[in-house]
Amino acid sequence: MDKTKPWFEEIVLPALLRHARSTYGAAMRRALAEAGYDDIPKNGLYVIGGLAMDGGGIPLGQLIEELRISKQAAGQLVDTLVARDYLERAADPEDRRKLTISLTERGRDAAATQAEAREKIDAELVTRVGQENINSARRTLAALVDMGFERERQNDKTLGPQTLA
Amino acid sequence: MDKTKPWFEEIVLPALLRHARSTYGAAMRRALAEAGYDDIPKNGLYVIGGLAMDGGGIPLGQLIEELRISKQAAGQLVDTLVARDYLERAADPEDRRKLTISLTERGRDAAATQAEAREKIDAELVTRVGQENINSARRTLAALVDMGFERERQNDKTLGPQTLA
DNA sequence: AATATACAGTCAACGTTATTGACTATCAAA
DNA sequence: TTTGATAGTCAATAACGTTGACTGTATATT
Numbered sequence: 001m002d003k004t005k006p007w008f009e010e011i012v013l014p015a016l017l018r019h020a021r022s023t024y025g026a027a028m029r030r031a032l033a034e035a036g037y038d039d040i041p042k043n044g045l046y047v048i049g050g051l052a053m054d055g056g057g058i059p060l061g062q063l064i065e066e067l068r069i070s071k072q073a074a075g076q077l078v079d080t081l082v083a084r085d086y087l088e089r090a091a092d093p094e095d096r097r098k099l100t101i102s103l104t105e106r107g108r109d110a111a112a113t114q115a116e117a118r119e120k121i122d123a124e125l126v127t128r129v130g131q132e133n134i135n136s137a138r139r140t141l142a143a144l145v146d147m148g149f150e151r152e153r154q155n156d157k158t159l160g161p162q163t164l165a
Numbered sequence: 166m167d168k169t170k171p172w173f174e175e176i177v178l179p180a181l182l183r184h185a186r187s188t189y190g191a192a193m194r195r196a197l198a199e200a201g202y203d204d205i206p207k208n209g210l211y212v213i214g215g216l217a218m219d220g221g222g223i224p225l226g227q228l229i230e231e232l233r234i235s236k237q238a239a240g241q242l243v244d245t246l247v248a249r250d251y252l253e254r255a256a257d258p259e260d261r262r263k264l265t266i267s268l269t270e271r272g273r274d275a276a277a278t279q280a281e282a283r284e285k286i287d288a289e290l291v292t293r294v295g296q297e298n299i300n301s302a303r304r305t306l307a308a309l310v311d312m313g314f315e316r317e318r319q320n321d322k323t324l325g326p327q328t329l330a
Numbered sequence: 331a332a333t334a335t336a337c338a339g340t341c342a343a344c345g346t347t348a349t350t351g352a353c354t355a356t357c358a359a360a
Numbered sequence: 361t362t363t364g365a366t367a368g369t370c371a372a373t374a375a376c377g378t379t380g381a382c383t384g385t386a387t388a389t390t
Contacts, residue, residue: 008307011302012218015187015211015231020306022233023313024179042347047179053177060368066180068187073348075368082344085186097356097367118177121312123296128308135174136294136301141185142173143293147286148252191332207376225339238377240339245375262385 024121031117039084039112043067043077045114047088048103054112057090057100086110184258189286196282202275204249208232208242210279213251213268217276222265250274 008016028045029065032038040048046067051058063074078101081087084105098137125134173181193210197203205213210233216223228239243266251272257263258305268276292298 006307008310010304012214013287013303014186014189014283014311015215016303016306017182017189019213019313020309021179021182022188023309023316024182026313026316028179037302046183048211049177061366069347070349071368072350072370075370077345095357095367099368105326111255117230118179121309122178123306124312125305129305131303133305136174136306139180140294140298140302141288142171142291144185144188145173145181146288147289147293148184148191151188151191193352226337234376235378236339237341237379241376245338260338260386264339 024118027121028114031113032110035110037086037106037113040086040110041077041080043069044086045083047081047101048076048107048111049114049118052105052108052115053136057092059092059098059100059104061098063101072082080085081107143144180292189283192286193279193282196278197275200278201276202251202271203302205275206242206245207252208234208252209246212242212246212266213272213276214279214283216252216266216268217273222257222267223255224263226263229268243269246272 004010025045029040032040050063050066060074060078061112063078064071067074067077069077077088078089082101084090085104087101088104089099089101092100105152169175190210197205212228215228215231225236225239228243229236230288232239232242234242239256243252243254247254247266250269252266253265253269254266257265
């Protein structure tokens, strides 16, 4: 009766993923809130964080791809992020249909705060399980992501946005 | 310029987690929809899947713990799941405050379908990265989850439900 | 026993986020 | 220069989660 394996070998992977992600989410949100950035919508973290890495201005379409939400949802998300002064839009001179988005001053600062919080978790994680395990985890997760992409193509986009996540 | 590492070593962990989870979510949803179970709310997957493992009837409070949502949200979730005939409520004879929930016939069938889809992904994952990497991933994710729990206690529940996830 | 406190869950109102459907504007190609 | 595809917006609605106030049941203290 005591012969139980460690809990994390019993639990189902999706649930494990869910809770693991929430650790990051909670830490980043707390750090942001403490720095006064307490009005960022859910997916805003991904937008801000992503833009901080990409550096430049990306078109809405790219957000749609990365977040896998409808373009209307993406537009709305950007709207509120613009209204709250994290993002700004600019016309793309190459193609006037496109409106690229980029971080404002405030947005960059929020991104930095967020990155710091994330890196703190990352660092703590290294001390807990070691870089080797983390690398393995990344490989494993990447394989999962790939499988998702493949299926999506296979099924020729018959997969609604909200079906995901 | 071509000296780039594999993409999954560049990407930030929360995003990787997000997409990895969506692979499971999409596969399970597709399988369920094909079997006629296309009316399951988002968190319903966790409720149904979780109940299928626990077997028995659990009280609402346990759902709240596991999903980390407000009790009202949990109640509402159960409401719709009951309305759609996946779940049923029963009074707990021990403590008449408690209403335990358990799977209906339909619910069990949905759970089976879902589990099958999940296991298919699991199996494919083994062939892709091997059991060793998966074990490492589990250890790593578990460490993350633990960190989340610890922080939560540290901060004495000052952490709203929606802050998570 | 009597009262106070804690716990399990519901009801109602509201806010946020995502969805669908219809539309405008721009570009690309025949 | 019409045709078709692409980028994004507007408006209405649906799904989900939150807060606050409430009922009923159990538990502990006097």
